[in-house]
Structures are given as structure tokens and as C-alpha cells.
Amino acid sequence: MTNITVSTSDLSRSYGTRTAVHDIGFELRQGEVLGLLGPNGAGKTTTLQMLAGCLAPSAGRIEICGIDLLERPREAKALLGFLPETPPLYRDLTVDEYLRFAARLHHVPKAGIPAALERTKRRCGLADTGKRLIGSLSKGFQQRVGIAQAIVHNPRVVILDEPTVGLDPIQIREIRTLIRELGGKHSVILSTHILTEVESVCDRIQIMDRGQLVFGGDFAQLKQAHPEQAGLEEVFIHLTQQEEQA
Amino acid sequence: MIFTIAAKELKTLFASPLAWIILAVLQCLLAWFFLGQVDAFLAVQPQLAALANPPGVTELIVTPLFGIAAMILLMVVPPLSMRLIAEERRNQTMALLLSAPVSITEIILGKFLGLMAFLALFIGLTTLMSFSLYGGATLDLGLLAGNILGLVLLAASFAALGLYISSLTAHPIVAAIGTLGAFLGLWVVDISARDPDSLLHYLSLLKHFESFNRGVIATADAAYFTLFTVLFLVLAVRRLDRDRL
Numbered sequence: 001m002t003n004i005t006v007s008t009s010d011l012s013r014s015y016g017t018r019t020a021v022h023d024i025g026f027e028l029r030q031g032e033v034l035g036l037l038g039p040n041g042a043g044k045t046t047t048l049q050m051l052a053g054c055l056a057p058s059a060g061r062i063e064i065c066g067i068d069l070l071e072r073p074r075e076a077k078a079l080l081g082f083l084p085e086t087p088p089l090y091r092d093l094t095v096d097e098y099l100r101f102a103a104r105l106h107h108v109p110k111a112g113i114p115a116a117l118e119r120t121k122r123r124c125g126l127a128d129t130g131k132r133l134i135g136s137l138s139k140g141f142q143q144r145v146g147i148a149q150a151i152v153h154n155p156r157v158v159i160l161d162e163p164t165v166g167l168d169p170i171q172i173r174e175i176r177t178l179i180r181e182l183g184g185k186h187s188v189i190l191s192t193h194i195l196t197e198v199e200s201v202c203d204r205i206q207i208m209d210r211g212q213l214v215f216g217g218d219f220a221q222l223k224q225a226h227p228e229q230a231g232l233e234e235v236f237i238h239l240t241q242q243e244e245q246a
Numbered sequence: 247m248i249f250t251i252a253a254k255e256l257k258t259l260f261a262s263p264l265a266w267i268i269l270a271v272l273q274c275l276l277a278w279f280f281l282g283q284v285d286a287f288l289a290v291q292p293q294l295a296a297l298a299n300p301p302g303v304t305e306l307i308v309t310p311l312f313g314i315a316a317m318i319l320l321m322v323v324p325p326l327s328m329r330l331i332a333e334e335r336r337n338q339t340m341a342l343l344l345s346a347p348v349s350i351t352e353i354i355l356g357k358f359l360g361l362m363a364f365l366a367l368f369i370g371l372t373t374l375m376s377f378s379l380y381g382g383a384t385l386d387l388g389l390l391a392g393n394i395l396g397l398v399l400l401a402a403s404f405a406a407l408g409l410y411i412s413s414l415t416a417h418p419i420v421a422a423i424g425t426l427g428a429f430l431g432l433w434v435v436d437i438s439a440r441d442p443d444s445l446l447h448y449l450s451l452l453k454h455f456e457s458f459n460r461g462v463i464a465t466a467d468a469a470y471f472t473l474f475t476v477l478f479l480v481l482a483v484r485r486l487d488r489d490r491l
Contacts, residue, residue, distance in 0.1 A: 052345040056490045077347040088342035090254075092261040104250040105346040149342065 003030040004066075005079075005157050005187040006051065011060035013046050020046045022211040024060070028204075030156070033183035035202035036191040039240050043211040044191040045085055048161045051189065052082035065156055078107055081155035081186075085162055087146025091135030095126060095145055098134055099152050106153035116152055123181070124148040125174060140171040147175070151182065158182055160190040164197060176201050195233050205232075209240045247348050251356025256363050259326070265364060268326070272318055273371060279314050280375055283307040304386035308376045309459055312393040315372045316455055319365065319401055320429045326364065327408025328422035330357045331486065335416040344490065354483045358409055365401040369394065389461035396458020399471035403451065404429060406478035413485040 006028040013021040021043040028034050036044050049055040051062060053073055062069040062076075069076040090098055099120060103113050121127050124144045129137065134145055143163065150158055163179065164172045179201050182188050192198060198205055205222065207215040215222065215235070222235055229235045259265040287306050294300040334340045343353050373394055379385060407428055412421040429451075436450040447453055451474075454467040 049341075052341070054341050054344040054490065074347045074349070077345060080345060082341065082345040084338065084341040084345075086338040088337075088339035090258060090339060091337075092258050093254075097257065101250065101254050102342065102346075105247070105343070105348060107247075107347060 004028070005030050005064065006189065007063045008051070009061050011047070011050060011062065012058050013043075013050060013055065014058050020211055021050070021057075024208075024213055026206055026213070026216055028157070028187045028189060030187055031183060031185070032203045033179060033188040033190070033201055035198035035205045036189060036208060037193065037195070037198055037205055037236060038191075038208035039193065041210075042208040042240075044208055045161055047208070048082075048159050048189065048191055049084070052080060052084075052159050053077050054082070054084070078153075079156045081106075081150035081153065081158045083146045083150040083158075083160045083163060085165075087142055088149070089134045089142055089145060091133070094131055094133055095121075095137075095148075096130040098145065099148055102149040103152045106155070108153050116154070120148045120152045123151070123178065140167050143167060143171070143175070147178065151186070154186075156186055158186050158188045160188065162192055163190055164192070164194065172197075195236060199232055207236060207239055214239045247352050248356045248359060251343070251348070251353060252359035252363060255330070255357055255360025259360070259364055264325070268322055269368065269371070272322065272368060275318070276311065276315065276372060276375060280307070280311055283310055284379075302386055303379060303383040304376075304389045307379065308385070308390055308393060309461075311372065311376060312397055313459055315369070315397060316400055316459070319368070319397070319404055320433060321426070322368070323361075323365070323401070323404040323408050324422040324425040324429070327361060327405060327412055327425055328418040329412070330361065330409050331413040331482075332415050332418040332421045336418065340489070350483050350487045354409065354413075354479055354486065358405055358479060361405045361409070362402060365405060366398070369397050369401065372397070386461070392458050392461040392463050395463060395468075396455050399458070399468060399475075400451065400455050403471050403474045403478075406475040406482070407432075410478040410482040410485065413482045 004027050007026075009025040011021060011024040012019065024047060026034075036047065038044050046055065050057045051069075053069055053076070056070070064076040064079050067076040067079070093101070096117060099117050100113055103116050108116050117130075121130060124147055126141070126144055126148055129141060134142060137145065143166070147160065147163060150160065160179070164175050167175065176197065179188055179190065183201070183203070190202070204218045205215070206213055215225070217225070219232075222232065226235045226238065229238055284307060287303060331340075334343070373390070376385065376390060408421075408425045411425045411428060412418070414424070415421050432449065432451045434450070434452070436444070436447045436453060438446075441447075448470075454470045457464050457467050
């Protein structure tokens with residue numbers, strides 16, 4: 001069994017004549033946390049939506065644990081958990097009802113649901129909120145419910161689109177700890193434009209700019225490739241502005 | 247999987263006051279109308295007894311009751327069907343369903359069945375109201391069955407068309423108005439066609455329901471409703487599928 005969980009090649013997506021993502025290819029191994037970095041409009045969200053099967057690529061391949069996402073979407077998606085930019089929450093349901101629905105959707109057997117709910121709520125710090133309506137929760141808790149939804153079925157790959165946006169510093173720290181924990185068993189891809197976040201939780205980084213990958217690798221490689229820059233921030237600015245001048 | 251989605255739709259409906267209010271208000275209106283029909287029946291009963299082959303209680307009370315129920319369905323489905331997909335788009339919750347290991351067909355069928363379950367509840371209540379006549383009369387069960395079947399088929403057609411229109415937009419209100427317009431249009435499309443064999447007559451929902459309402463279960467009418475339902479469900483699947491492309 002291979003331990004490569006996500007593999008993409010030549011992934012492209014255009015909206016009409018505008019190309020949002022162009023020829024992206026990368027691999028992710030089990031247990032790794034991959035940070036997708038880039039300025040606004042770089043194509044991060046589009047890339048993640050394609051990986052999650054919400055958006056069909058214009059060209060290219062996506063494999064989740066060796067299963068082609070486009071040819072066998074049902075099996076591939078069963079291995080995925082996805083938190084989009086806006087958490088897909090039904091405000092009229094309680095946290096328990098919502099997570100139960102998410103678990104059923106992802107084929108968690110009926111008998112295993114109470115345990116899955118219990119485990120997920122504990123991990124996300126939602127233990128006491130099960131009976132509350134999602135609509136009445138604060139933004140931070142809603143974000144946690146969004147993450148809980150993505151991991152309730154214990155997927156091999158977790159995709160998080162800007163998971164810490166709009167949270168207070170304590171919540172951000174808690175979510176980052178959670179992401180690190182997730183990285184132990186699952187593979188995690190997260191997108192962000194907060195550089196410190198990447199430095200604190202990610203094993204590897206991919207920097208995107210205007211739909212293209214401008215760097216991919218771990219921190220050592222980053223340092224090697226750009227010895228003249230002092231840190232991630234300088235490299236990031238260097239890479240994304242260089243493109244602008246070109 | 248279909249049933250998981252259907253159960254969730256039904257639960258969401260009852261989580262808001264909308265479903266309860268609709269059921270309560272409709273039940274009041276129908277009961278009022280029913281009472282009026284019973285009164286009218288009691289008033290003409292002596293004259294009926296003098297007729298050689300008088301119409302029965304089913305024809306005089308149940309048939310108009312189901313006729314009204316059909317009109318009510320026409321007005322009730324749009325506010326229920328409008329949210330099915332439009333609201334998910336608006337709240338950006340569609341990603342949950344799209345990233346889950348379910349097909350678009352399962353999503354659409356689940357939503358359709360969820361709405362149908364609610365409408366079946368309404369039809370069930372209407373049927374129960376008719377059965378209350380058993381206290382003092384015997385019912386023509388064949389006629390009643392024809393009416394129930396007609397109403398279920400009509401509800402399915404409405405739900406399918408409403409679901410399709412909901413899939414076209416991200417604004418629930420636009421979907422509701424569009425759906426109501428489409429229903430009314432299909433209801434009265436034959437109004438200007440004099441020739442009873444014209445195509446417009448064939449398209450009219452009302453014409454096809456009328457035969458069920460009279461107790462005639464014709465394959466052509468059943469086929470019309472079935473095809474209508476399937477057509478719009480398929481269109482909704484295609485529309486939703488296009489969102490990914």
C-alpha cells in the first residue's frame with residue numbers, strides 16, 4: 001500500500017476565458033500537513049474545491065489514495081473531508097443533528113455514529129454544545145462545527161479552506177493545535193494567507209500566484225532555494241511580486 | 247443515502263415554523279370548506295332522495311374537497327420548494343453535499359422525496375377528513391382512491407417543477423415566484439384553446455387532474471404526470487451537475 005494520499009497532475013481550471021488555476025501538480029503523503037499559500041485570488045480556493053470534488057477541473061488528474069476522483073468519485077470522496085471557505089452549516093439544526101447527517105452522508109455505519117460524534121466533538125471542543133442550534137453559536141464555534149463535519153467520518157485526507165479566518169487568537173491557537181493533531185493520522189491540506197500559520201502547523205508549503213505554483217517543498221528546501229531571503233515572508237513577497245514584474 | 251437526505255429535508259422543514267403554520271392554516275381552510283360542503287349536502291339531501299340515481303356523498307363532498315386541495319397545493323408548493331436548492335446555494339451549504347460520496351441524482355431524489363413526504367402528510371390529512379364522513383354515510387372508496395392518486399401525482403409534478411426552478415437560482419423568493427407563475431400558467435394554459443383536442447389542452451395540468459377528480463383513472467393522465475415529474479427531476483439533476491463544470 002502506497003502512503004501517497006493525494007496526487008494531482010496538470011490540474012487546470014478556467015472560468016470562461018479566465019484561467020484560475022493552471023497546470024498544478026503535487027503530492028501529499030500520509031501524516032503530512034500541506035499549506036497552500038498565496039495572495040488573494042491566486043486560485044487556492046479553486047484548487048481545494050477541485051480536490052474536494054465540488055468543482056470539475058478543466059484538465060488534469062486527481063487521485064485520492066490511488067483512486068481517481070473523476071472516474072470513481074464515490075469511492076474517492078468517501079476518503080475526503082472538506083471544510084469550504086464558508087462552513088456549510090444548516091443553522092436550523094442542532095450540532096448533534098447536523099453532525100449525524102454529515103456522518104450518514106459519508107457512509108458511517110449507523111451503529112458507529114454515536115461514537116464518531118462523541119470522538120469528533122471531543123476533538124473539536126464541542127462537547128457541551130451538542131444540543132444547541134448551530135445558528136445560535138458564535139462564529140468560532142460555528143467554525144469548529146465546520147471542522148467537525150470534515151473529520152466526523154475519519155477521512156484519510158482533510159481539506160481545510162482558511163480554517164482560522166475570523167477567529168480570536170485563543171481559538172486560532174486551539175484550531176492550530178487541532179490541525180497538528182489531525183496531521184498525525186490524516187493528511188491535511190489547508191489554505192491560508194496567514195504566513196505564521198503555515199510556519200506553525202505545516203510540514204510542507206506550496207506557494208501559488210495567479211493560478212500557478214511558484215514554489216513547492218518543505219522549509220529546508222525553501223531556505224535552500226532562496227538563501228538570500230531571511231524568512232518565509234520575504235520569500236513569499238519575493239515570489240509573488242517577481243511574477244508581477246515579469 | 248437518498249433517505250438520509252430526504253429525512254434531513256423533512257426535519258429542516260419542521261425545524262422552522264413554516265411547515266407547522268402551513269399545515270395548520272390549510273387544515274383550517276379545508277375544514278371550513280368541508281363543513282360548507284356537508285351543510286350544502288344536508289340541504290339538498292331531501293331532493294336527492296327523490297332522484298332515481300342520485301349522486302352520492304363522495305361525489306358531492308369529497309370530489310370538491312380534493313378539487314380545492316389541488317388548488318391549495320398549487321399555492322403551497324412554491325414556498326416549500328423554493329428553499330430546496332436556492333437556499334443551499336445562498337448559504338453556500340451545497341459544498342457539504344457535493345463533497346460527500348453521493349451522486350447528484352441521489353441529492354435531487356432525496357430532496358424531492360423529502361418534499362413529497364411533507365405533501366403526503368397534507369394529502370393524508372385531507373383523506374382523513376373525508377373518512378370522517380364514515381360516521382354517517384358510506385363512501386365510494388374507488389372514487390376516493392382515484393382522487394388520492396390524482397392528488398399524489400399532481401403533488402409529485404408540482405414538487406419536481408418547483409425543485410427544478412429552485413435549482414436555477416440562488417434566490418429563494420425568485421424561485422417561489424417563478425414556480426407559482428409556472429404552475430398557474432400550466433393550470434390555465436388551455437383557457438384560450440376552444441378545440442378540446444388541441445395540444446394546449448393536453449399540456450394543462452388541470453385537465454389531467456380533473457379526470458382523477460371524477461374518479462376516472464386513465465393511463466394517459468397517469469403517464470402525463472409521471473413523465474412531467476421525471477422530466478423536471480432529470481432537468482434538475484443536469485442543472486445541478488452543471489454547477490460543477
